[in-house]
Amino acid sequence: xxxxxxxxxxxxxxxxxxxxxxxxxxxxxxxxxxxxxxxxxxxxxxxxxxxxxxxxxxxxxxxxxxxxxxxxxxxxxxxxxxxxxxxxxxxxxxxxxxxxxxxxxxxxxxxxxxxxxxxxxxxxxxxxxxxxxxxxxxxxxxxxxxxxxxxxxxxxxxxxxxxxxxxxxxxxxxxxxxxxxxxxxxxxxxxxxxxxxxxxxxxxxxxxxxxxxxxxxxxxxxxxxxxxxxxxxxxxxxxxxxxxxxxxxxxxxxxxxxxxxxxxxxx
Amino acid sequence: xxxxxxxxxxxxxxxxxxxxxxxxxxxxxxxxxxxxxxxxxxxxxxxxxxxxxxxxxxxxxxxxxxxxxxxxxxxxxxxxxxxxxxxxxxxxxxxxxxxxxxxxxxxxxxxxxxxxxxxxxxxxxxxxxxxxxxxxxxxxxxxxxxxxxxxxxxxxxxxxxxxxxxxxxxxxxxxxxxxxxxxxxxxxxxxxxxxxxxxxxxxxxxxxxxxxxxxxxxxxxxxxxxxxxxxxxxxxxxxxxxxxxxxxxxxxxxxxxxxxxxxxxxxxxxxxxxxxxxxxxxxxxxxxx
Numbered sequence: 364x365x366x367x368x369x370x371x372x373x374x375x376x377x378x379x380x381x382x383x384x385x386x387x388x389x390x391x392x393x394x395x396x397x398x399x400x401x402x403x404x405x406x407x408x409x410x411x412x413x414x415x416x417x418x419x420x421x422x423x424x425x426x427x428x429x430x431x432x433x434x435x436x437x438x439x440x441x442x443x444x445x446x447x448x449x450x451x452x453x454x455x456x457x458x459x460x461x462x463x464x465x466x467x468x469x470x471x472x473x474x475x476x477x478x479x480x481x482x483x484x485x486x487x488x489x490x491x492x493x494x495x496x497x498x499x500x501x502x503x504x505x506x507x508x509x510x511x512x513x514x515x516x517x518x519x520x521x522x523x524x525x526x527x528x529x530x531x532x533x534x535x536x537x538x539x540x541x542x543x544x545x546x547x548x549x550x551x552x553x554x555x556x557x558x559x560x561x562x563x564x565x566x567x568x569x570x571x572x573x574x575x576x577x578x579x580x581x582x583x584x585x586x587x588x589x590x591x592x593x594x595x596x597x598x599x600x601x602x603x604x605x606x607x608x609x610x611x612x613x614x615x616x617x618x619x620x621x622x623x624x625x626x627x628x629x630x
Numbered sequence: 631x632x633x634x635x636x637x638x639x640x641x642x643x644x645x646x647x648x649x650x651x652x653x654x655x656x657x658x659x660x661x662x663x664x665x666x667x668x669x670x671x672x673x674x675x676x677x678x679x680x681x682x683x684x685x686x687x688x689x690x691x692x693x694x695x696x697x698x699x700x701x702x703x704x705x706x707x708x709x710x711x712x713x714x715x716x717x718x719x720x721x722x723x724x725x726x727x728x729x730x731x732x733x734x735x736x737x738x739x740x741x742x743x744x745x746x747x748x749x750x751x752x753x754x755x756x757x758x759x760x761x762x763x764x765x766x767x768x769x770x771x772x773x774x775x776x777x778x779x780x781x782x783x784x785x786x787x788x789x790x791x792x793x794x795x796x797x798x799x800x801x802x803x804x805x806x807x808x809x810x811x812x813x814x815x816x817x818x819x820x821x822x823x824x825x826x827x828x829x830x831x832x833x834x835x836x837x838x839x840x841x842x843x844x845x846x847x848x849x850x851x852x853x854x855x856x857x858x859x860x861x862x863x864x865x866x867x868x869x870x871x872x873x874x875x876x877x878x879x880x881x882x883x884x885x886x887x888x889x890x891x892x893x894x895x896x897x898x899x900x901x902x903x904x905x906x907x908x909x910x911x912x913x914x915x916x917x918x919x
Contacts, residue, residue: 419807424803424806460811464809468807470804472800477801
């Protein structure tokens with residue numbers, strides 16, 4: 364079932380400033396559609412990661428001094444509803460624990476927990492209070508299959524996650540997110556440490572996963588942005604310069620700065 | 631060419647001499663500990679017998695065994711662990727995982743460092759004042775354990791905090807990013823990963839407590855009490871104090887009983903040390919990060 368096009372996340376007049384005085388993001392307005400890969404790209408220091416970490420409030424752990432605007436996240440629609448209800452992620456009253464289960468994150472470095480492969484996957488579910496063995500086992504298998512890792516590890520789920528290669532570890536991290544059955548997946552340069560073959564596997568997984576999830580990807584190269592993007596946003600020094608559907612931003616940029624960047628004149 | 635090779639030979643010789651000197655200095659640090667251990671073992675071993683370990687002192691401590699002192703030191707170490715381990719680990723968790731860097735935490739840290747620098751006899755007097763007299767615990771295992779706990783706390787806190795901080799922060803971020811609370815993250819990831827380091831610190835702290843004389847001098851120690859303690863409010867003999875007594879206070883003391891007692895204390899303390907080393911090296915071999 365392909366759901367109707369819907370705005371999963373609406374970012375409105377979003378500002379973020381770190382305690383050291385560096386303004387990181389200025390007046391960001393961005394609408395992220397469901398069931399698509401939205402790519403945030405641009406040179407380092409543009410604020411892409413900061414925006415990503417704001418969406419699931421991981422920025423709470425960082426030294427943020429000022430944050431304003433809103434990040435609206437659509438609730439799942441019940442039958443018969445045509446317009447989703449939205450919660451403001453930045454609202455101090457938001458349940459961040461529940462939020463982080465709905466909006467899950469894959470980091471640039473494959474960070475596996477010092478546990479077995481299986482325990483890495485069930486970790487988040489167990490924290491959420493799920494004890495049912497069948498459900499946990501089911502989540503392990505489903506998430507590993509979605510992350511294209513099942514074939515390689517199903518016979519050694521109790522091995523340490525550190526026994527996996529870097530590429531496998533990163534797919535395990537992706538599977539760990541998927542095990543939580545999130546609605547949104549945030550990926551912060553997930554393939555920056557991987558070889559081309561592993562990168563291909565991750566990108567292929569993402570193309571399948573977007574049928575069920577909302578994906579926001581900070582790519583590690585312009586090429587990856589061009590390969591994967593359904594929607595593309597170009598960030599430069601804390602500003603959202605341009606946001607276009609499809610590959611238009613690469614073939615037909617409207618802003619001179621975007622053009623210069625994608626043609627490799629700086630960055 | 632010729633002169634070049636000659637200077638390089640000279641340089642190599644100087645370097646070899648330097649290395650030799652440094653390794654000799656390093657060797658010297660091993661000599662005292664080896665000398666002490668070997669000397670005590672040779673002098674004390676003849677005194678060791680089943681009666682010495684399991685018997686009660688007789689003839690004004692000039693014969694018989696040292697069981698009450700062994701048991702007393704065991705209880706004191708246990709009591710110290712009961713008070714100082716939960717408190718010390720708790721404080722370390724607070725400092726490492728919850729506290730932000732501010733004037734308050736800096737004050738705590740300075741207090742801990744200074745606590746570690748206080749001479750042990752001062753702890754003894756403090757324990758006498760607070761636990762024995764003011765709180766009216768009397769000269770007892772309880773008062774002694776509490777006194778030793780205060781002395782042990784800084785060691786346990788600082789080694790535990792170090793062990794907690796050694797756990798990579800990325801594990802915490804990941805745990806929180808999948809919906810973990812801070813406490814869940816500590817309990818399921820940070821504590822298990824730092825446990826060997828914490829245990830090492832705990833054992834080293836307790837080892838110091840087991841060997842101290844001054845803090846128990848006024849708070850626990852009985853000069854001569856040829857029975858085992860019945861309750862935490864009982865006074866007790868203890869190995870370090872017993873050693874002090876039989877070495878200085880009892881005329882006509884057979885010398886091998888002194889060395890025997892020293893040997894038992896040394897085995898007790900070095901045994902704990904060995905345990906800490908084994909735990910640490912095993913954990914290092916198994917650690918994956």
